Amino acid sequence: MNRFLNRLIESSKAESRLVIGLMSGTSLDGLDIALCRLEGSGLFSKVKVLQERTSCYSDDFKEDIRSVFSKREVDLEKVALLNAKIGKVHAGLLIEALEDWGVEPSEIDFIASHGQTIYHAPKSLHGLENYPNATLQIGDGDHIAIRTGIITLSDFRQKHVAAGGEGAPLALYGDYILFSSRLENRVLLNIGGISNFTYLPIDSSKIICSDVGPGNTLIDLLARRYFNIPFDEGGQIAARGKVCESLLDELMAHAFFSEPFPKSTGPELFSINFLESTVRNTGNTHLGGEDLIATVTEFTAQAIAKGLNLILKNTESALYVSGGGSHNSCLLESLSILLPKVRIDKLESLGISSDAKEAVLFAVLANETVCGSAVETGGGPVVMMGKISLPE
Missing domain, CATH: 3.30.420.40 (ATPase, nucleotide binding domain)
Structure with missing residues (x-):
């Protein structure tokens, strides 16, 4: 068995896990990073935020994202390039945070990366009869996994859309x-x-x-x-x-x-x-x-x-x-x-920082995918979310 798949199985059985949540929202101010200790799953989940920070984006990077952000017509090559670049930038900011916190990448069980939303298109907005709800986040999880050496869960919103939701809010x-x-x-x-x-x-x-x-x-x-x-x-x-x-x-x-x-x-x-x-x-x-x-x-x-x-x-x-x-x-x-x-x-x-909340919530979603089950809330699709990227 792939050693990282084995690591994931071991993490799912452990009493607790170290999980990092990454969130970059529509304000484009920076990457929220939350290092969380998670125990249990579902309604028995317990989370303790050990470290948190917002790593600010450079002005050039913000403008790069704005060139494709929420626009119906964009340079497709730029979208493809940014899909890789955002993943690499987020990985680099995460590595810097771990170094500052004195935490080794090998200590982290997995990363939950939201990515960067560049277009949100529920049917109520696009109004096209033969097309479903859609949303697009870029900043590929494979780039994060390879650069950090940490198992990465990403692209959470697609499962929500596939199951009949609009991909938001999660x-x-x-x-x-x-x-x-x-x-x-x-x-x-x-x-x-x-x-x-x-x-x-x-x-x-x-x-x-x-x-x-x-x-x-x-x-x-x-x-x-x-x-x-x-x-x-x-x-x-x-x-x-x-x-x-x-x-x-x-x-x-x-x-x-x-x-x-x-x-x-x-x-x-x-x-x-x-x-x-x-x-x-x-x-x-x-x-x-x-x-x-x-x-x-x-x-x-x-x-x-x-x-x-x-x-x-x-x-x-x-x-x-x-x-x-x-x-x-x-x-x-x-x-x-x-x-x-x-x-x-x-x-x-x-007990949770206002600024770290969304990063923490994605850590919780990843925790459910790895060691929980689809949560019945009565208000949305009953699904587990996140694609798994292995570092090798």
Whole structure:
């Protein structure tokens, strides 16, 4: 038997495993790396985050990705080249992290690599009758496995699509395993480029996981355009601006917000083209950067609140926020006003860093594939996810 397959079998039988989760989201700010100690599987899983970091991307690398990111027409050669390059870059950043942490690659049981989403195309967005849901992540797992010498699980979203899902959001599985509670109704809200939530009622009667609208994507686009900075740190620019109500109303009138849960979306919809056309249609071309950022920040908050209010129906619940948006005070203040019966807290109060959450969740998904079973959540396809790449 291949020695790495044998290693995988041994890992599946061990009391615990060292697993690394890698996540690069639609914000393109860097690679989140989480070194986790995992015990058990399914609802008996226990996870301890031993180390975490975000390794920032160089500006050149970000621009490389943006050249193919969320665009319908791209240079196919560039996509092929980036599939290999992203895998190699991620492997290099992981090796640097292990060296800094004093951890040998041989100590790691396996890697869970999300890769980089470059296009998300659920049928609700592409509208083509003879084509299924689709999504594409690049940064091939074989390159990571070969360069690090560590077994790598990657390309998680394809199994979800194959089983009838949209490939997003996948937080449902990890949120259900790690954060279900018998003491309170919980909402796990992640505000990355796109906002998504998992609703975990006390009785687990109707778990819902769905994208709910834009997260940081429009805010970041405007921050780069008007202020030449990657994001609005802490919501400081939004706090200085004034919300344009006519523009906000038109943004909120988009058909996406009337579609039933669960649903998924991406920067393909909530793009700069979408915003610019709405600005023109509402006669608000005079707005400056601060007012635009204030408006799209409020748009993000209202989109989240509208979706959650449909689910929660004024029941008392606890909301735990993660992702880059969890650091935006202006956004969180709006959410607290729009969700008066919801106690809002950061994910840290549940023992996991807001910034590391998604990397940890992919480590959990890989753990299920190696030593668990398909988890029945009542809210998504019952599948195990991730393609396995061996280092030889």
